[in-house]
Amino acid sequence: MATVYYNTDINESALEGKTVAVIGYGSQGHAHALNMKESGVDVIIGLRRGRSWEKAEEDGFHVYEVSEAAEKADIMMLALPDEAQPSIYENQIKPALTSGKSLVFAHGFNIHFSQIQPPEDINVFMVAPKGPGHIVRRTYESGAGVPALYAIYQDPHGEAKELALAYAKQIGAGRAGIIETTFQEETETDLFGEQAVLCGGTSALVKAGFETLVEAGYQPEVAYFECLHELKLIVDLMYEGGLEYMRYSISDTAQWGDFVAGPRIVTDETKAAMKEILTDIQTGKFAHGWIVENQANRPQFNAINKREHEHQLTEVGQKLREMMPFVKHDQKGVISRAGN
Numbered sequence: 028m029a030t031v032y033y034n035t036d037i038n039e040s041a042l043e044g045k046t047v048a049v050i051g052y053g054s055q056g057h058a059h060a061l062n063m064k065e066s067g068v069d070v071i072i073g074l075r076r077g078r079s080w081e082k083a084e085e086d087g088f089h090v091y092e093v094s095e096a097a098e099k100a101d102i103m104m105l106a107l108p109d110e111a112q113p114s115i116y117e118n119q120i121k122p123a124l125t126s127g128k129s130l131v132f133a134h135g136f137n138i139h140f141s142q143i144q145p146p147e148d149i150n151v152f153m154v155a156p157k158g159p160g161h162i163v164r165r166t167y168e169s170g171a172g173v174p175a176l177y178a179i180y181q182d183p184h185g186e187a188k189e190l191a192l193a194y195a196k197q198i199g200a201g202r203a204g205i206i207e208t209t210f211q212e213e214t215e216t217d218l219f220g221e222q223a224v225l226c227g228g229t230s231a232l233v234k235a236g237f238e239t240l241v242e243a244g245y246q247p248e249v250a251y252f253e254c255l256h257e258l259k260l261i262v263d264l265m266y267e268g269g270l271e272y273m274r275y276s277i278s279d280t281a282q283w284g285d286f287v288a289g290p291r292i293v294t295d296e297t298k299a300a301m302k303e304i305l306t307d308i309q310t311g312k313f314a315h316g317w318i319v320e321n322q323a324n325r326p327q328f329n330a331i332n333k334r335e336h337e338h339q340l341t342e343v344g345q346k347l348r349e350m351m352p353f354v355k356h357d358q359k360g361v362i363s364r365a366g367n
């Protein structure tokens with residue numbers, strides 16, 4: 028069984044007197060920075076000039092070029108896109124890594140797949156929230172938290188564990204649970220989860236359900252509500268009480284449908300595909316493909332992204348969400364990313 032740490036198990040004083048630089052102010056970066064600042068930690072931001080820089084300043088932070096933030100900080104969280112981290116690390120962070128400083132990751136990709144190889148005399152650890160950054164922020168503000176994993180890769184001075192737990196506590200994870208893991212376990216399970224279940228599997232399921240209904244002549248709006256909008260409402264019940272609470276709340280007719288139709292959708296073939304996906308992650312095949320895709324300026328990523336945004340689901344969803352201001356969030360970033 029895993030050991031799970033909660034707020035009362037953790038002494039956050041390990042961060043006292045230390046400056047934490049959050050490098051990057053995107054999904055995870057803004058959440059870590061704001062949550063830690065409100066928890067009383069001395070936080071600065073490292074960035075390039077641009078949209079995030081302006082936002083971080085608007086949020087009240089001192090913002091510096093990455094190399095300057097790395098000079099000033101005792102602890103640096105690399106909250107940059109995984110694919111951008113190696114060159115930024117090499118050129119702007121590594122020169123500032125003096126003995127005793129800490130390099131922190133929110134995901135193990137670059138350490139596990141040897142894209143970043145830090146010097147031996149610095150602490151290297153990970154605090155990986157098990158949820159999207161915007162939810163890490165939203166739950167913290169509401170008094171709740173998102174669970175996190177922590178892992179130690181290098182601990183030259185015997186302080187990495189208490190720093191990692193204090194960091195995790197100050198972003199709010201100790202309200203939900205913090206589990207010790209390794210860079211390998213976090214990297215492989217995180218990539219598997221997002222590909223097979225949380226993002227890849229779910230997106231494909233939603234689209235296939237929507238297309239099946241629309242192709243059969245049903246109204247696209249009905250198909251959208253049935254296959255996408257209501258998914259959140261069903262998953263909320265799972266989040267609150269597991270599959271058993273979801274099944275308690277739905278009708279017995281739906282529960283019978285769940286039992287008999289579910290195994291027709293997720294078949295032995297699906298599970299075999301999941302195992303292949305896991306193997307590609309474990310062998311490094313997936314990582315290699317993603318690195319090469321970035322080196323080539325993302326031809327496949329951009330083409331698929333464009334096609335996905337042209338799907339009927341996008342248009343129908345945008346129209347329906349206009350009428351539900353209570354579910355609608357700021358979409359500006361989403362739309363501009365689609366164009367890239």
Ligand SMILES: NC(=O)C1=CN([C@@H]2O[C@H](COP(=O)(O)OP(=O)(O)OC[C@H]3O[C@@H](n4cnc5c(N)ncnc54)[C@H](OP(=O)(O)O)[C@@H]3O)[C@@H](O)[C@H]2O)C=CC1
Binds near residue numbers: 054076109157160161
């Ligand atoms: N997204 C998530 O919820 C989760 C992410 N993670 C991990 O967290 C890490 C961060 O991911 P995520 O939050 O998604 O990242 P984002 O893509 O949201 O972060 C982008 C940020 O990095 C900045 N940035 C990009 N390139 C540069 C550069 N060359 N120099 C300086 N700043 C730059 C951007 O600034 P600008 O505005 O100037 O482009 C922006 O502030 C990754 O390791 C990821 O795997 C872990 C758990 C969940």
Ligand SMILES: CC[C@](O)(C(C)=O)C(=O)O
Binds near residue numbers: 157217226
């Ligand atoms: C599920 C996707 C994720 O792993 C996450 C939000 O935890 C990510 O890399 O963004």
Ligand SMILES: [Mg+2]
Binds near residue numbers: 156157158217221
């Ligand atoms: Mg994840």
Ligand SMILES: [Mg+2]
Binds near residue numbers: 134217218221
């Ligand atoms: Mg991930």
